[in-house]
Amino acid sequence: MSQEIFDKAKQIQATIKAETPKTLEELEQFRIKYLGTKGLLKGLFGEIRHVDKERKREFGLLANAIKQETEAAFQQLKDNFEAAEGTESISLDLTAPAEPNALGSRHPISIVMNQIVEIFQRIGFVVAEDREIEDDWHNFTAMNTPADHPARDMQDTFYVMNDPGMLLRTHTSSVQSRVMTKTQPPIRIIAPGRVYRNETISARSHCQFHQVEGLYVAENVSFADMKQTLYYFAKELYGATKIRLRPSYFPFTEPSAEMDVYWGLKDEIDYKITKGTGWLEVLGCGMVDPAVLENCGIDSKKYTGFAFGMGIERQAMLKYRISDIRYLFENDKRFLNQFSAAL
Numbered sequence: 469m470s471q472e473i474f475d476k477a478k479q480i481q482a483t484i485k486a487e488t489p490k491t492l493e494e495l496e497q498f499r500i501k502y503l504g505t506k507g508l509l510k511g512l513f514g515e516i517r518h519v520d521k522e523r524k525r526e527f528g529l530l531a532n533a534i535k536q537e538t539e540a541a542f543q544q545l546k547d548n549f550e551a552a553e554g555t556e557s558i559s560l561d562l563t564a565p566a567e568p569n570a571l572g573s574r575h576p577i578s579i580v581m582n583q584i585v586e587i588f589q590r591i592g593f594v595v596a597e598d599r600e601i602e603d604d605w606h607n608f609t610a611m612n613t614p615a616d617h618p619a620r621d622m623q624d625t626f627y628v629m630n631d632p633g634m635l636l637r638t639h640t641s642s643v644q645s646r647v648m649t650k651t652q653p654p655i656r657i658i659a660p661g662r663v664y665r666n667e668t669i670s671a672r673s674h675c676q677f678h679q680v681e682g683l684y685v686a687e688n689v690s691f692a693d694m695k696q697t698l699y700y701f702a703k704e705l706y707g708a709t710k711i712r713l714r715p716s717y718f719p720f721t722e723p724s725a726e727m728d729v730y731w732g733l734k735d736e737i738d739y740k741i742t743k744g745t746g747w748l749e750v751l752g753c754g755m756v757d758p759a760v761l762e763n764c765g766i767d768s769k770k771y772t773g774f775a776f777g778m779g780i781e782r783q784a785m786l787k788y789r790i791s792d793i794r795y796l797f798e799n800d801k802r803f804l805n806q807f808s809a810a811l
């Protein structure tokens with residue numbers, strides 16, 4: 469009797485080995501048939517009752533071995549199917565267009581700043597950058613604006629708390645004194661950067677903005693050199709055909725001027741932004757005051773120079789017809805995405 473049961477077990481074992489389920493469905497049938505609660509192996513274990521006492525242990529071992537083999541085979545097949553399924557589910561269409569890879573866009577301030585810097589680099593100016601948290605001396609005193617000078621009121625200054633000798637620079641002119649105290653002429657720099665003034669935030673003004681400063685100091689630098697340089701710049705950036713220099717005042721330049729470019733009066737907006745004159749004010753400039761050169765340790769008898777400074781926001785607003793300066797600082801993607809096609 470026992471031997472028959474052993475033979476039956478061996479036979480089941482052989483049948484299981486010969487099974488080759490080809491799909492997940494067939495594998496499930498395989499599982500139910502052999503490993504299920506009503507499966508053949510369950511039945512086989514039940515047979516142990518009929519096995520002679522002295523062979524029960526042997527049968528138990530055999531039945532367990534078969535069960536383990538079958539379970540291992542099932543797991544192996546299942547893993548194979550699942551792995552294969554994973555690869556199949558990525559249908560590979562080589563003709564499909566690639567996922568769009570959204571590029572960021574440059575900020576309009578950077579676009580305009582880079583353009584301005586690049587125009588001056590072409591004629592030999594080199595970029596100079598310096599700190600935004602500046603000392604009083606470099607921002608004001610060296611620039612011929614000592615304490616009590618009324619011109620300090622032109623720019624409302626943010627001072628560093630508990631240290632009135634330190635401030636947030638109010639203009640990039642502080643880079644002039646930084647460079648001139650370190651370097652002897654010839655000096656030809658262009659200095660882009662952020663500046664701060666304690667102003668009420670409105671559509672037209674902000675407490676932080678950007679400027680680009682230019683400085684040229686060498687022997688025999690004349691007002692005519694400045695005019696020609698700025699005319700070249702106006703042509704390059706605005707395509708302007710005409711510029712004009714109006715007398716102005718800055719503590720650190722003498723004489724000082726403000727430059728206008730001819731914008732034209734073609735439509736209503738032109739009337740609005742030029743206040744009906746056709747001229748647009750774009751920068752302040754002048755011959756470096758000899759006192760500034762001396763403050764910085766440069767011989768004012770040997771050297772002369774010119775300097776200019778302009779706000780970037782205004783240029784960007786004109787160029788892109790942006791109606792409110794605050795858009796430039798809000799980082800609203802709906803605004804910024806509009807510049808993704810620009811350089």
Ligand code: PHE
Pocket residue numbers: 638639640641681718721752753754775776777778
């Ligand atoms: N620093 C001046 C301003 O902020 C601009 C300027 C720079 C004027 C250099 C003359 C020379 O308004």
